Amino acid sequence: xxxxxxxxxxxxxxxxxxxxxxxxxxxxxxxxxxxxxxxxxxxxxxxxxxxxxxxxxxxxxxxxxxxxxxxxxxxxxxxxxxxxxxxxxxxxxxxxxxxxxxxxxxxxxxxxxxxxxxxxxxxxxxxxxxxxxxxxxxxxxxxxxxxx
Amino acid sequence: xxxxxxxxxxxxxxxxxxxxxxxxxxxxxxxxxxxxxxxxxxxxxxxxxxxxxxxxxxxxxxxxxxxxxxxxxxxxxxxxxxxxxx
Numbered sequence: 001x002x003x004x005x006x007x008x009x010x011x012x013x014x015x016x017x018x019x020x021x022x023x024x025x026x027x028x029x030x031x032x033x034x035x036x037x038x039x040x041x042x043x044x045x046x047x048x049x050x051x052x053x054x055x056x057x058x059x060x061x062x063x064x065x066x067x068x069x070x071x072x073x074x075x076x077x078x079x080x081x082x083x084x085x086x087x088x089x090x091x092x093x094x095x096x097x098x099x100x101x102x103x104x105x106x107x108x109x110x111x112x113x114x115x116x117x118x119x120x121x122x123x124x125x126x127x128x129x130x131x132x133x134x135x136x137x138x139x140x141x142x143x144x145x146x147x148x
Numbered sequence: 149x150x151x152x153x154x155x156x157x158x159x160x161x162x163x164x165x166x167x168x169x170x171x172x173x174x175x176x177x178x179x180x181x182x183x184x185x186x187x188x189x190x191x192x193x194x195x196x197x198x199x200x201x202x203x204x205x206x207x208x209x210x211x212x213x214x215x216x217x218x219x220x221x222x223x224x225x226x227x228x229x230x231x232x233x234x
Contacts, residue, residue, distance in 0.1 A: 060224065096209065096212075097209070097212065098212055098219045098225075099224055099225065109205065110205065111204065111205040111208065112208075114208075114226050114227060114228070115204050115205055115208065118204060
């Protein structure tokens with residue numbers, strides 16, 4: 001099931017950018033069994049949200065999804081805490097942070113929605129993504145602007 | 149929806165008190181109940197030298213620790229920290 005989603009994600013990526021967020025891997029069913037410290041290191045960008053990138057169930061979780069989308073980050077791991085109460089509690093203890101959403105870059109806790117928004121607004125996010133080896137789509141937009 | 153700023157909810161008052169205790173050096177502190185007075189969600193703005201040199205997430209962690217008990221009853225909160233401009 002997960003391989004199918006990864007494949008469809010790649011097919012969508014090869015075409016023009018979609019208006020809908022591309023499907024990030026959804027692994028909430030497996031999350032309960034995996035150690036959280038391993039989980040957050042499995043992917044460069046890991047988010048714990050309410051709902052899914054295709055259907056966020058909370059305004060703050062949606063903000064995280066939209067910000068990542070704006071930067072063209074469509075390959076990331078997303079875990080739906082609404083599907084797993086143990087995960088919901090576990091991630092809060094793990095990062096010592098009382099709320100969802102939670103964003104991790106390279107296994108390191110970055111913050112929630114407000115922090116990600118701040119980073120997006122002050123340019124830190126582009127820089128952090130660069131450190132992860134991800135080129136923000138906003139850099140390409142800026143380049144296009146200059147060409148015009 | 150504009151609320152009269154002259155009155156504060158009990159929750160806001162309690163949180164302001166708690167933050168004043170934990171951040172005695174805070175130069176600016178504002179707490180707003182953004183759940184329409186239900187105490188479910190708050191927005192906190194706090195400026196203090198105690199945040200100097202710390203990354204945003206660490207600054208927010210300090211506020212989280214300070215409001216550990218109050219947070220249990222909340223649905224969510226938004227934190228905006230800053231170091232006072234010299």
